[in-house]
Amino acid sequence: xxxxxDSSRCSGCKACLLACAFSHFQENNIRKAxxxxxxxxxxxxxxxxxxxxxxxECAKVCPVDAIPQNEKGAYYIDPELCIACDACVDAxxxxxxxxxxxxxxxxxxxxxxxxxxxxxxNVLSIAE
Amino acid sequence: xNGYAGTILRVNLTTGEIRKEPYDPAxxxxxxxxxxxxxxxxWHEVPAGTDPLSPQNKxxxxxxxxxxLLVPGAGKMDWTCxxxxxGGYASASVGGxxxxxxxxxxxxxxxxxxxxxxxxxxxxxDDRVELRDASDLWGRGSLTTxxxxxxxxxxxxxxxxxxxxxxNLVKYACITHDYGRQAGRGGVGAVMGAKRxxxxxxxxxxxxxxxxxxxxxxLAHAMFRACKEAEGLPAxxxxxxxxxxxxxxxxxxxxxxxxxxxxxxxxxxxYGQVMREKIVITDKGCFACPSPCGKYxxxxxxxxxxxxxxxxxxxxxxxxVALADIEDVAYANYLCDELGIDSxxxxxxxxxxxECFERGVLTPRDTDGLDLRFGNAEATFAMIERxxxxxxxxxxxxxxxKAAAGRLGQGSAEWAVHVKGMxxxxxxxxxxxxxxxxxxxxxxxxxxxxxxxxxxxxxxGRDQVTPEKVARVILLQHIRPLFDALGSCRLQWVELGIDVxxxxxxxAAITGIERSWEELLKISERIWNLTRLYWxxxxxxxxxxxxxxxxxxxxxxxxxxxxxxxxxxMEAAQKLLDMYYEQRGWDANGRPTAGKLAELxxxxxx
Numbered sequence: 114x115x116x117x118x119d120s121s122r123c124s125g126c127k128a129c130l131l132a133c134a135f136s137h138f139q140e141n142n143i144r145k146a147x148x149x150x151x152x153x154x155x156x157x158x159x160x161x162x163x164x165x166x167x168x169x170e171c172a173k174v175c176p177v178d179a180i181p182q183n184e185k186g187a188y189y190i191d192p193e194l195c196i197a198c199d200a201c202v203d204a205x206x207x208x209x210x211x212x213x214x215x216x217x218x219x220x221x222x223x224x225x226x227x228x229x230x231x232x233x234x235n236v237l238s239i240a241e
Numbered sequence: 242x243n244g245y246a247g248t249i250l251r252v253n254l255t256t257g258e259i260r261k262e263p264y265d266p267a268x269x270x271x272x273x274x275x276x277x278x279x280x281x282x283x284w285h286e287v288p289a290g291t292d293p294l295s296p297q298n299k300x301x302x303x304x305x306x307x308x309x310l311l312v313p314g315a316g317k318m319d320w321t322c323x324x325x326x327x328g329g330y331a332s333a334s335v336g337g338x339x340x341x342x343x344x345x346x347x348x349x350x351x352x353x354x355x356x357x358x359x360x361x362x363x364x365x366x367d368d369r370v371e372l373r374d375a376s377d378l379w380g381r382g383s384l385t386t387x388x389x390x391x392x393x394x395x396x397x398x399x400x401x402x403x404x405x406x407x408x409n410l411v412k413y414a415c416i417t418h419d420y421g422r423q424a425g426r427g428g429v430g431a432v433m434g435a436k437r438x439x440x441x442x443x444x445x446x447x448x449x450x451x452x453x454x455x456x457x458x459x460l461a462h463a464m465f466r467a468c469k470e471a472e473g474l475p476a477x478x479x480x481x482x483x484x485x486x487x488x489x490x491x492x493x494x495x496x497x498x499x500x501x502x503x504x505x506x507x508x509x510x511x512y513g514q515v516m517r518e519k520i521v522i523t524d525k526g527c528f529a530c531p532s533p534c535g536k537y538x539x540x541x542x543x544x545x546x547x548x549x550x551x552x553x554x555x556x557x558x559x560x561x562v563a564l565a566d567i568e569d570v571a572y573a574n575y576l577c578d579e580l581g582i583d584s585x586x587x588x589x590x591x592x593x594x595x596e597c598f599e600r601g602v603l604t605p606r607d608t609d610g611l612d613l614r615f616g617n618a619e620a621t622f623a624m625i626e627r628x629x630x631x632x633x634x635x636x637x638x639x640x641x642x643k644a645a646a647g648r649l650g651q652g653s654a655e656w657a658v659h660v661k662g663m664x665x666x667x668x669x670x671x672x673x674x675x676x677x678x679x680x681x682x683x684x685x686x687x688x689x690x691x692x693x694x695x696x697x698x699x700x701x702g703r704d705q706v707t708p709e710k711v712a713r714v715i716l717l718q719h720i721r722p723l724f725d726a727l728g729s730c731r732l733q734w735v736e737l738g739i740d741v742x743x744x745x746x747x748x749a750a751i752t753g754i755e756r757s758w759e760e761l762l763k764i765s766e767r768i769w770n771l772t773r774l775y776w777x778x779x780x781x782x783x784x785x786x787x788x789x790x791x792x793x794x795x796x797x798x799x800x801x802x803x804x805x806x807x808x809x810x811m812e813a814a815q816k817l818l819d820m821y822y823e824q825r826g827w828d829a830n831g832r833p834t835a836g837k838l839a840e841l842x843x844x845x846x847x
Contacts, residue, residue: 124526124533127338128465131311131529135458140448141310142345152396154420155384158537158546159523214446231311231465233531234478234524 114186114224114239116148118162122236125152125160129228129237136227137220138213145213147222162236163207165222171201171210185224192218242266243452244306244751245274250348250370252363254436255296255355259370264349270754271842273761274305276332277726277768278350279321283330284771284846286352289778293325293428294410294435296356302343302401302441303350305728306752309341309449309528311461313468313739314730316340316528320424322432326412326586326641327662327686329776329783331427334690334725335401336527336535337419339443342399346445353436362390362440366398367447375439380405382579383417390442401441404581406629407434411639413586413664417578421535421548422527425583427663427685452753460747464739468531471737478524481534482552483513489556489668493803494676494695496561496669498615499592500658500793503669504802507565511555516567522546527730532737543572550574550584553689556667557588562595563615573621580629585688589664590638591624593645593657602651609633658791660687661776665791671799672807673698675710678817681788682714684722684772692717693735706813711820723765767841770833774846777832784830790814 133146151161165187172180172188179194180201190201190210195218202210202219210221229237242264251260272281279301291297300322307315318340324331343351346365353363360379361372378386383404390400400418407414407430414430415423424430451457468474476484486508489495493503509515520540525548526533539546550558550570558564558573577584597603598613605611611620611634627635637645642664646657658665663686670677675694683691692714701710720741724731727744734741745758776783795811822829826837838847 122524124524124530124535126316126526126528126530126533127341128311128529128531135311135454135461139454139458141451142446142448143341144345144446145448154537155388155546157522158539230462231531233313233465233469233474234526234533 114241115167116164116222116224116228117238117240118164119236120160120162122234123150123160123162124234125150126233128231128233132227132231136225145211145220147211147220148209148228163209164237165209166207168206170204170206171221174200174204176200183223187222187224189223190218190221242269243450243753244310244748245269246344246347246349246447246449248348250351250365252351252353252372253355254353254357254361254372254438257372259372269306271764272768273726273764274349275303275317275319275726275728276321276722277764278303279319279332280330280768280771280775282352283321283323284775287323291323293323293328293432296354296436298323298432298435300353300429300432300436301350302353304340304344305726306748308728309344310451310751311529312729312747313464313733314527314530315728316530317725317728317730318343318424319725319728320416320429322429323779324685325410325428325431327427329661329780330684330772331429332685332725333415333424333426333429335416335418335422335424336730337399337422338528339399339401339418340728341528342443342445344445344449345447346443347447351441353433353438356435357437360437360439362442363438364394365441365443367445378439379408383581384420384579386440387417387420390440394442395444398442398444402439403430403433404579404629406580406582407431409629409631409639410434411582411628411631412641412644413583414581415583417581421525421537421578423578423583425585426688430581451751453750456750457747460743460750464743464747465531467739468733468737471739473737474532477532477534477736480513480517481536483516483536483555485552486555487512487514491803492699493799494668494673496556496667497802498563499561499596499656500665500669500791502799502801503671503804505560505563507563508560510565511559511567511570516550519567520571530730532733534732538571540568540571542568543575545572545575547571547575547578553667554584554588557585557592558621561588561592562621564618564621565616566618569618573625576622576625580625582625582629585666586641586664587625587628589658590628590642590645591621593642593653594624594634594638596656597649597653602649602653603634607634655792655797658687658793660790661787663687668695669799669804670790670809671794671804672703672809674704674706674809674813674817675714677790677794677809677814678711678714678821679717681790681814681818682718682821684769687791691722693721704809706816708820708824711817711824715821715824718769719762719765722769723761726765726768763841767843770838770841770843771846773827773831773833774843784832785818788818788831
């Protein structure tokens with residue numbers, strides 16, 4: 114399972130970012146989300162959505178094997194084992210592993226699906 | 242303070258002093274935020290009789306308690322000041338991402354006061370706030386300024402900027418954000434220009450606290466689900482506000498040739514469906530909006546990209562000046578955005594001048610040779626430039642149609658379409674009495690957003706002059722502006738039909754203060770009455786006559802379309818006002834009575 118994004122449908126509203134942050138941290142804060150929207154304006158005039166593809170690069174580069182997979186097949190960073198070296202942050206090809214201020218372990222998509230629930234434009238979906 | 246950042250940023254452009262002040266919880270309780278905080282601050286801090294373009298005027302950019310939160314459409318910011326266009330109250334709302342970003346940076350509002358000796362921009366990066374030199378940006382367009390600042394500071398900064406229109410104090414200059422969203426009406430951009438503030442750039446990383454996270458999360462789910470399941474969602478997502486263009490044209494509500502009639506023979510060229518297929522490339526939403534009305538377009542004919550045109554611009558810079566090609570409307574829209582003038586007032590001013598030209602009140606000598614006839618796209622483009630730069634006839638039109646008619650005379654006031662000096666927005670009201678009353682009594686002048694009553698007219702009979710119609714207008718004037726105090730968009734309720742009473746428990750979950758929907762409407766009524774008092778305080782002789790509709794609709798029948806030959810006689814307009822004042826608890830001159838003010842907790846303001 115992984116999260117898919119159809120960037121051509123995105124209107125850049127950031128509800129997905131808020132949903133991600135609130136679902137994991139109970140906070141209204143777009144900068145605590147594990148996906149990203151990159152606007153390209155004024156030209157060409159579109160949005161690019163970046164999401165975790167569950168490629169596993171993060172797990173491969175982790176020096177302490179702190180990134181196992183959960184029951185949905187999503188890689189997650191175990192804060193108990195993480196040494197905050199940030200190797201995974203640098204290795205992520207999509208740039209969607211995020212450092213959260215005041216929290217040692219970085220944070221990545223766990224396929225909770227809340228971003229999908231809050232997207233009004235059907236940009237996001239979870240599938241095999 | 243749950244739901245709020247808790248801090249107001251006060252910036253004195255004259256001295257360069259920047260202060261962070263606590264948000265008074267009592268003001269938040271009684272006025273909510275957004276336009277509520279705006280009028281509260283304007284009333285208390287800007288002395289009576291202040292020149293709107295003087296350093297003593299203040300510009301208040303204010304978020305609301307819903308802004309920046311996971312609530313559908315929570316991306317609205319209000320800009321309040323004394324209006325250079327009307328001399329009364331101005332409050333303009335802008336969407337996009339500015340309001341959320343300001344709250345994430347830790348501020349509920351920015352109060353701009355004084356005037357800088359040189360061009361500056363306001364830089365806000367969380368706790369770091371500075372006035373920075375903007376000499377190199379002065380003279381540049383709004384969109385160019387935004388692009389320049391984003392390249393300089395980072396894509397994650399949100400920018401609000403003025404263009405040459407604001408710098409040149411065009412009385413209806415706007416403030417532009419997010420490549421095409423505007424705080425459009427009443428000249429807020431001219432006040433920013435008078436302060437020599439070219440732009441605001443803001444970025445924030447903080448969290449906005451909510452009182453009851455579990456209840457908030459549950460309600461957020463319910464509200465977004467209701468939006469996503471709404472029957473009207475797919476069509477609204479596809480067309481946005483342009484969905485009404487064809488309807489207005491068909492029923493005779495599409496302003497055509499300076500509001501002479503409500504249907505345009507080339508109207509079908511401008512319909513949302515045509516625009517979507519011809520030029521729209523991306524749906525562009527405001528913050529947390531499931532139903533983006535923003536349509537980002539690419540005109541190959543003119544080689545430009547622009548957000549829009551949305552319905553109002555199509556009406557005023559399309560049919561109202563008789564442009565028959567949606568790409569020409571898009572280009573006129575682009576010019577207004579880049580030059581920083583309100584497309585509604587600009588479309589009115591140009592249509593007014595076109596009618597003057599066709600009637601011989603203006604001659605080619607006055608227009609520097611421009612053939613300023615209805616339908617001339619090149620002349621329209623040229624006039625937008627001249628208004629923004631105050632060149633030739635543009636200097637006169639930059640004052641608005643009321644002032645222009647006053648200077649030109651020769652009966653031109655008969656076709657200057659405004660109320661209180663603000664040009665009328667995109668609904669033709671020869672025979673639509675609720676909408677006419679909405680324009681007559683809107684607290685900024687002839688603007689539709691306080692009460693969009695045109696569909697109600699069609700529903701109950703357009704020429705009906707009844708207490709029910711008046712009551713409907715008043716109810717809308719309490720519901721719709723309430724959203725401008727809450728800092729979120731009304732369109733999820735208006736267009737998707739979600740249950741508006743849900744906002745009461747949502748606000749309670751956010752702030753921790755339990756209030757019913759009726760109590761929130763009472764706050765909205767308090768704000769409405771304070772804006773009314775403000776008009777009386779600021780405008781000598783203010784009263785009933787200031788609520789009169791444009792003569793176009795009471796003395797000159799529509800010249801064609803479904804309303805051909807129709808008008809609303811002045812006696813009917815007077816009757817509407819009588820009923821309106823009575824229902825509002827105002828006297829026959831339209832002044833709130835002592836009893837009404839006491840009821841609203843405004844006893845000390847009389």
